[in-house]
Amino acid sequence: MRPKSPVAFSGTLSDRLTPYPAEGVASSILLGKDDAREMAAGIFCFIGVGAREGVRTGDRFTIYRPQPGFDRKDLIVNAAHGGTSYGKWQTPIYEARIVEILKRRNLPPRVVGDLVVVDVAETTAAAKIIQSRSEVHVGDLVVRR
Known part of the structure; x- marks a missing residue:
């Protein structure tokens, strides 16, 4: 017979969509x-x-x-930096804009x-x-x- 748990809990468990509360302990x-x-x-x-x-x-x-915060290496698909379908459109200006947008994200x-x-x-x-x-x-x- 399994011993009774010292913690009686019968509520709903959290899932990945449980919001982070704005206030509380x-x-x-x-x-x-x-x-x-x-x-x-x-x-x-x-x-x-x-x-x-x-x-x-x-x-x-x-x-x-x-x-975790944004890291520029997150944009690298593989070690050769190849295999990206957007590679031919990726210019230094485009990359700088994307990096700036991703740095400002608030997850x-x-x-x-x-x-x-x-x-x-x-x-x-x-x-x-x-x-x-x-x-x-x-x-x-x-x-x-």
Whole structure:
């Protein structure tokens, strides 16, 4: 018989379209259990908010990771810079315009998963990752839902 989980959760899990909230309690993952740097569903971790910010046992947080910035190398299709259908139209002016547009883009953070708080201290909380879409890293953002 499987032991009952200390985290009772029956809500809707996040998906890749879960919006990043404009306001709310936010922090980051400080540390994984046993000093883990990469985590997944079922692993315990510690977050940098606690009772002082109003966090309680059972609170649910969504885990986000900021999108990487633009790198000019992202435009390279292969090592020879060949194989692009737009290569004959690509001029230095065109490339400069595209690079400038891509540098200004503002992508929302990527949804990585969900966690539920299992224990709360004054300034930190212990949480269990209940769902992960990819590996969860120390430093990923967490926002209360």
